[in-house]
Every structure is written in C-alpha cells, then in structure tokens.
Amino acid sequence: MGGKISVTGTFEMNRGCPYTCTFCINSGFHSLYENSGGYYREQEIPRLIDEMLEKKEKYNLSFVYLVAESFLTTTRKRIEEFGRLYPQVGLPFWVEARPESISKDKVDLLSSCGCEGISVGVESGNEDFRVRMLGRNLSNARIIEAFEILSNSDIRVSANNIIGFPDETREMIFDTIELDRQINVQGVMVSFFSPYRGCTLRELCETKGYIKEDDIAGDYRLGPTMDMPQLRREELIGLHRTFPLYVKFPKHEWDDIRRCEQNTPVGNTLFQEYSRRYIEQFMS
C-alpha cells in the first residue's frame, strides 16, 4: 500500500523583482516603497542554503522550488555562489526567469548544479502590445534566442503566457500562440490576466469600465475577472482551455480545435479527445 511521497520545498531567494511589468504586483510595490529604498530584497546565498539543508532533513524533501521571480536577474557573483554551494543540497530544483536574463553560461551553471526545469515568461507574443501596454521592453527576437539557448541544455522548459489583458484581442492572443509555436517549447502554461489592486494596469481597467473600483479580482487560474467588448468572457475561457492545443497541434487541425473552445456537448467531447491526445503526445 502506498508509494513514495514526493515533497517539494519552496524557498525564497529574492523578494520582489527589479522589473515593473504593469500587470504584476511588483509594479505597485515599486511605487509603494520608492521612498524607502525599494521593495526588492535578496537573501544571502549561504543563509538560503542553510535553510534548505535544514528543511531537507526535517521534511525529507525530494524537490525544490526556488521562489525568485526572475532567478537569473541578479549579479553573476550570486549565481556563481549559488552554483558553488547548492550541490550540498543536491536536490533537483525548478526556477523562473525573464528571457533577457538567459545566457549560455548561466544556463550551463544551472544545469551543472541540478536544475531540473525553468519557467520563462513570454506573457504576450505581440511585441508592440508587450512593450506599450505591459511594460516589458524586450523583442520577440530576444525571447526566441532565450528559448534556443535553453533548448540546447538538458533543462526542462516551460513558457508562461497570460491572456485577457485590457484591450487585448483574439488576434493578439494568436500572436502569443504563434510565438510559442516558433520557440517550440515543451511546457505551455497559460493564465488569465487578473487586475489585482496595486498593479499598474488595474487603474486602466477601472477607467475603461472593465472592472468597478470596489470589485475584487478573481483567481488568475480559475477564470477571467473582466468581460471586455472585444473579447467576451466566454471566448476567453474557450481560448484558455485550447491555448496549449493551438500551440502544439498542426494548423490543419485548428478548425477542430476552434470547436473545442465551445462549452457545448460537441465542443466538450472533442476537447476531451484532444486533451487525451495532448497528454499522450506531449506530456508522457
């Protein structure tokens, strides 16, 4: 009876993030703490390693998730120190990173000390929208380069995407799908934009009437908070569940995948069939 239980430990390497993407709470934290030295904090690596060793022993950990909103956006000295000390912990670990922080030497270092996987933020594949609306000043070319570097390593890679930003259209979501197809990523994660109070985009959503001032933004994993004229809630829910299918399956199947967007008996049956194929082909 019973198999081995896998226990993942979550550790905080940094608090906050030096960037200010408008959809992220860090944009609010930066404003809130701008007169008191900023919100971003870095934990000393030796202390982090001590904490990991203690928790590994105490909870019999088998995996580590490192909370650093952009793991590689720190000094080379810190990354090298981590690479030197982490082998004492000796567990596989997963991190998150911004595309522009990814370089071959940093990836080699991660790989050499046991990094099992990395999630990289694509967020939107429409370059103009990403820069103008989301405050992420980087090109599609740099994103593609980052995923190319990772594809030549033994690290598992996942792309983080978000849909349902204010004023985003169906066509823009397909720009994100196209970029994910181009980078040919292994793992495809997609979340709903949620206008949490404090993030810069919240104000725009209120101004545009997508959300009322006292509305509470919902869980980004469960459904869209906003119902926008150019992208109705139902359409967004359909695009959310089919997003990975559009990324992974050939375009001649896109008409069928579009049917999977529909919350109808036919759409749901087809969606179940595609989900089964997705797991078989891309997750086993």
Ligand code: SF4
């Ligand atoms: S890089 Fe990530 S954590 Fe940092 S501000 Fe942007 S979305 Fe937030």
